[in-house]
Amino acid sequence: MRKIFIPVCTLAVITLSAQNNNESLKREFSRQNTENNERFDAYAAKLYGTERNPDVAKKIEEQRANLAGFSLNGNPYFHQSEDINQIKNSNSDFLQNGTINGLNGSFNGENIKFTVFDGGRIFGGHSLFNNAPNRITNMEASTMNYSAHATNVGGFIGAKPASLSGGGNTYNPKGIAMNSTMDSYSFQTTTLPGNASTSTVFQKILTAQPKISNHSYGTNQGWTDSDPNQPNGLVWNGNYEAGGTNIYDLQGTYYSNDQNYDQIVYNNPSYIIVKSSGNYFGMGPTGNNTPKYYKNFSVTPTQYVQFTANAANLPPNNCSLGYDCIGPGSLAKNIIVVGASDIITANDGRYTAAADVVRSSYSSAGPRDDGGIKPDITTVGTNVASGSTVEDTTGSSTYIVGSGTSYSAPVVTGIIGLWTQINKQLFNNAEFNASSAKVLTIHSASEAGNVGPDPWHGWGFINAKKGAELLVAKSNNTIIFKDEVLNSGTANRKTVTASGSEPLKVTISWIDPEYKLPAAATLTVADVYNNRASRLVNDLDLRIIDTTDNTIYYPWKLNANSPMTPATKADNTVDNVEQVVIDAPVAGRNYRIEITNKGNLVNNAGVNAPQNYSILVSGYSNEVLATQETKAASTITIAPTLTKDIVKILNAPRKAAFSVYDLSGKKLQSGTTNGDTESLDLSAFTKGIYIIEVKTEKETVSKKVIKE
Template identity: 30%
Template sequence: MKNYLFPIVFLALLNFGHSQNTSTVTISQENLNLIKHFEAKEQNRLARVQTYLKSNPETKTTFKDGINITQIYDVVDGVVLYRSTNNLDAGRATKTSYLQVGGGLGLDLDGTGMTIGVWDGGPADASHPEFQNSTDTGSRVTIIDNAIVDDDIGFSSHATHVSGTISAKGVDPDAKGMATNINVKSYNWTNDIAEMIAAVNSATDPIILSNHSYGVPIVNNSGDYLPSWYMGSYNQDARDVDNVARNNPKYLIVASAGNNGTTSYPDGMYAGYDKLTSDKNAKNSLVIANAQPTLTLFNYDLQTLGINSSSSQGPTDDLRIKPDIAADGTNLTSSIPGGLYASFTGTSMSAPNTTGTLALLQQYYNQLNGDYMNSSTLRGLVCHTAVDDIAATGPDPKFGWGFLDAKVSAETILDATTGDALISEDTLSEDEIFEMTFSAQAGDKLKATICWTDMPGGISNQTLNDPTPRLVNDLDLRLSKDGNTFMPWKLDYSQTSGFSNSKGDNSVDNIEVVEIEAPTSGVYTLTITHKGTLKDIGGGLFDPKDQDFSLIITGSSLTLGTTDNALSNSLIVYPNPNNGEFTISFDSNLNNNSDVKVDIYDISGRLVYKNSFVNDSVRFNKTINLSGVASGVYIANISKGNNITSQKIIIE
């Protein structure tokens, strides 16, 4: 990125100077001539548009879909050209725009009340208008480190651009960020690991997300190459990141994959791959590739999706699937110091595009559940819902698990509250077998994902392309039905043909995904086990160990339940859908005499019904009347002692 910084900033300064009174701005004669030239071109462009509109009065000149604007720009050789907002294009491509204020899902998310950390080449320009709070009375950016690490003077252009991609409020609509009212703590990258820990545990505005759009290039400015063993290896920096994540389970570190995609070096695993360096090879962070999407006009659906040639490719030496996902980082317009704007390209841009989007997903989850997701849940969710059918099916070392899709992620969060999907956070103990059954219908893809924050692994001993797995606690996910067992995705490698994927036992990744493209209707069994002995940070030598994990399941007409919950196994709600009156019935001959409690919520979390019933028969059978409530989807939480279940209620 830095090699292109000066010319981009110079062009932005030209635009800024032209917007001021030229009598107060010192500018060369050559640049005055250029301004005159471009002013004449602008007048000609406007004339072409007006001529076209007079001949085609039915043409709509401006299109707006909530927050996004598309406008007719020029007519060249009879072809009508449109322009749309640039950083908002990133939001469109990743479907973040559906979550934002005015977006298609009606969620109106903007990161209010949340704080995010940005480590970069120096502090962002906190005085930029894009960082003003909602009342324009102060900045949402707090500078923690004043020292400049990169070559800029006063503030870091790179950090300001990155922070704007995350949080710009949209003073210039072209530069609107992902989370437009979130707070940012701005650091330089010196002493970042210690500062990350302090920021996560701060008494004031603690963070649960941070962005790191920097890394170690394969070739430095002097033309010197890193040793070939360094690429893909699990070094101390990677271990440090995993250590921070393991000790702070809510905290997700988002990192750029790097911009070494076109760099060649000797003795890599395979030509055009194996470019990840240093902390990019960590297990517990989310590493982002730079995609280059094109969208259909007006609908903004993905039309084509390629990886930007500059984006660093994986995988790690032990064949972990890295980068994790891709996002739009190509030609993103955002803020730079002095109230200016510029367009940059790189994984430095795709990472903050992702970070700001993840903040909105956390905000939405918190609204519905009263808490934030564990980092493993958030990481698993965005990998689970990523678009993977543009290129080859399944994971690969360029896109990772696919292209970020915030809309599907948000819909899955909602579906999990209605029983149409599952997002759960659980713990697997030593020698335990986690098992659950559920039914699914034929139709949509059936997909299950587990993700966990693993213990730090052993660092590389500088062996070239060392395949030794760095996974410490190896969990295994399986789905089975009618005697058939469905295995997770894994990455394969051949020295002669390169990388491919298949389904089988995955002993390297701390995320496992089982996909059934064409499921048949019926009952499925999900099991989670582990290999070897679980390891943990705390406790004594002989204390039992465990591993937290997150589980996501999506499919067609899921009916979720567990074999040990007698209430959910016998529950019947009828009629459903209904007109507001329905009956709840289940076997109450359980091993307790507790009262039955029924709480009903709408999808925004508002309690609309609450009652407690005496357990006085072998089968509970009560009619509920919700007269006066609006049509829609409601969630009934039903409990009897330690037996708890939820049921979606549809009122027509």
């Protein structure tokens, strides 16, 4: 952070299974906690000895609370916090103000609860949260201090509007979902009220059972200026042996914390976890004026050894090649990782082109070492205002203007909350799961950086308005957005007719079983340092095939060995998101979408099992029924599909409801049929594409028509 100042009986079986799996997970996380405490005790004894004054004892316990794990060389590493432009830049105001065609009312997080895991308690008494009672529920002990950072993060999710001035600028700290509620936990290892033993953040996630949670913290495995034992110097968290040999680090490494996050989401697919990518880009000897450089050795009595002025092969700055400085814990497959960009000031704060999005200088870049795309998404996080507080048990209503991926992550969290609210309105209170939330986030993203995904911006810049419009389109049956099941060795296929008016675009995502690392005692450098072996367990494949000439279109992928090179389209074996885009499909031509898999699909116990996934398809005018579905096809016909004035509804039952929509989802005309043939006059409409929907008691039929 940088500051300026399914049937019920089936559901019961699934719920019971998740509970059993979570009990097993709780035992595993408890074992990890015990083991890490023992290792930390040994570390502290080596560093501080056994004679400790009260200040040293307090420092040790603070470090213990923030302990995230241990590197391969035995060094402990620690969680650390990572810090009305964010609203307008992301187009969230269209949702807040109720100006999305096809939706009823405005969306500000009503009846949506977020769970925030941060560096302490959110100050719920802040004036930015007083627009409704009990908006913030603190789940930690009342003896824990309120946290300025946690209050910042809570504000980006859901602060009410305010007018602030400072440095010659005017700021509005309004959050994304100002009528939402939040449960506040610390990411530190603490004893929760009513518990006898401590809980790590992973144990707390299982306790909280969050629908949507924000995690604005991370670990830095390269050069850091936040080492708790060397506050006035840069510390190299990687390995460095005498003479500048055997230099390696865990930047980009899928590690134990990533395994934990993935396992949690696999066992609990309704948990949507949003996490910051980190603020570590550029830290290092030539990127910081701090004169003291240290190497962190757990094998030496002094622990910290200062580099000499002419140290051989001094490790380079983080992301010195432009990539590879996201730390473990923000590289998991099943979570949404967020990078930060500068504020868009041109175009009245609106995105117009990829060049509008500028990566913030500090925002950590991916990809994962196997080439997996991280971050997943980007939004503004620099020079943005939020509420703050004095860090004590009383709290206060103060404000800051700051920068960090800590601030971009909760913007994405809030937007997913608003999309959830819209989804519940449109689809009988239905909620997203982790894969459907990621599909919608990625499919609706605006291009940023290189064409396709890249290590700086992920899949692009979040677009709240586009995501909402896709949900409206789903309700109008003009896109495909649903959850499906893939059985191993059996292809799932669907054929669509391209509209030709926009790219044909298909995105899938699945909750992949956690990649199981070797046991800590047997881990080697080769296992973890720049290991290009895929961390996927189930490798699904998405393809689009032109049914006329059999051209095969492949998904985006990055080159793990040259990730700054623009993404190409080829077989992707590392991401649990695949997206295929045909920029200029032939209008009226049929394209077949195929989802298959390599090898055998398994669950996270290694047993053969089908794989669920989410899919979103846009840019088509009609879904073509498969041969086996022909007999079940509707007799209702909407024709012609190209007209200057009249379109007819044929073979519909009497009093069937019909509606006419534009492509934004706005309803333009409605009525009921009076017989077998109903004529609709479109002569008063402007030239363009319209959707005619017919609903009966048994079915809903929709068709796109072109008005000349």
